[in-house]
Amino acid sequence: MPSAPLASVLFVCVHNAGRSQMAAGFLSHLAGDRVEVRSAGSAPGDRVNPAAVEAMKEVGIDISEQQPKILTTEAVEASDYVITMGCGDTCPIFPGKQYLDWTLEDPAGQGVEAVRPIRDDIKALVEDLISEIVAKHEDVTP
16 A cells, blocks of 8 residues: 655746756656655746756656646645745745745756756755655654
């Protein structure tokens, strides 16, 4: 019988085409079914940034089939963690949610060479997030 995820995480950036897609890809890859993963944008783009797709492919994660999605109140409400990446005040605020703002350069319009360091920063932040989620869960386990 599969267990429930430890947490639900929503990654939000303006276009949901670069940073939030890379973060969602890393979290899905590194945490597996231990964490429910969503991503959205306040003004979603038409497609995922090709440089972000290429940068993630270099580390063995395929986000090429992902599509930018609009940020909804329901997605925020259904998430334990809401991680914003440059979307400003467009995120609805609900009590009881953990809000984090990750300051990351926007990869829009940049080549893969410029996206690699952003990708690597996102991976480190996602690894820290997984550690935090696991530690919180261990604190409440009898």
